Amino acid sequence: MFKSRVFVLILAALVMSVLPASAQEEGESLVVYSGRNETLIAPILAQFTEETGVAVQVVYGDTAAVANQILEEGANSPADVYIGQDAGALGALSKAGALAPLPSDVLERVPDVFKSQQGEWVGLSARARVLVYNPTEVEALGLELPQSILDLTKPEYAGLVGWAPANASFQSNVTAMRVLLGDDVTAKWLADMVANGAVSYGSSNTNLNRAVASGEVVLGITNHYYMHNLKKQDPALNLEQTVFPAGDPGSLVNVAGAGVLATSAKPGLAQRLILYLLGSNAQTYFTEQTSEYPLVDGIAVNPALIPLDSIVQPEIDLSDLDDLQTTLAMIEASGALDQ
Structure with a gap:
């Protein structure tokens, strides 16, 4: 492990x-x-x-x-x-x-x-995996929100995406990607995210959400509740969230x-x-x-x-997310933990 x-x-x-x-x-x-x-x-x-x-x-x-x-x-x-x-x-x-x-x-x-x-x-x-975003920055940059977690490696999102690769929830999401898409596709996605300038917030989804709200980054992949808990403290926080459609691996619940x-x-x-x-x-x-x-x-x-029954979850048995050691080795090999 x-x-x-x-x-x-x-x-x-x-x-x-x-x-x-x-x-x-x-x-x-x-x-x-x-x-x-x-x-x-x-x-x-x-x-x-x-x-x-x-x-x-x-x-x-x-x-x-x-x-x-x-x-x-x-x-x-x-x-x-x-x-x-x-x-x-x-x-x-x-x-x-x-x-x-x-x-x-x-x-x-x-x-x-x-x-x-x-x-x-x-x-x-x-808890649902979601895409958080800064609506002001998205509009100012003329960005369209990605329709898949795989889209985050596209050039238009270079340097704009935050993640927390040392967090267990992220690591489970990567394990789900391995189950759904295979190791080769998942390893390439991780490497491409690093190459595209994804900004690491270690294990802290709270810091990630704050960074999106401040405009330090524009998008972030995280669990849904961090934004809601931060908005209890500051309802005016410049932060919104959405889920990837069509059973995308990025919409794991x-x-x-x-x-x-x-x-x-x-x-x-x-x-x-x-x-x-x-x-x-x-x-x-x-x-x-x-x-x-x-x-x-x-x-x-x-x-x-976001209503849970409105999230089209990927078809996966959560018990199949048990190969944690291989996932961590893959994340480490990508360089995500060295950022």
């Missing part, structure tokens, strides 16, 4: 909230390894602790690096639950036999397209998801956490606070989002 560092915190600093005395006496606790950013997931994990009295100790890091840590620890891993930023790392853990089957009362809550076909992980929220470790000594408690994250409180949190798409019926979607 990826050669990113896992930022493992001291265990005492990982408890997300103070337990009530009854829970301390019972000693109920879970260890979660999270590839989701702490600012996005920590509040709802703290709410789980507050409502259930179950302590949640969290190790945060890059999605793929945390998954790799689990594989390296093997049977000695203290993790009970893995929360990933994308389906690729979840698929890799499933392929390695590191995840346990989930019960039907968990699986039945999530549409088939957003869960493991082997029943070993489920999506918790959905991925998930943040979770699975229970096969080595967990507390599978029932671990499943309880996942059920909580699929409950109305958590699903509403993902919708209102992180601007993602809920995956459970009956939850109101943020009206500012």
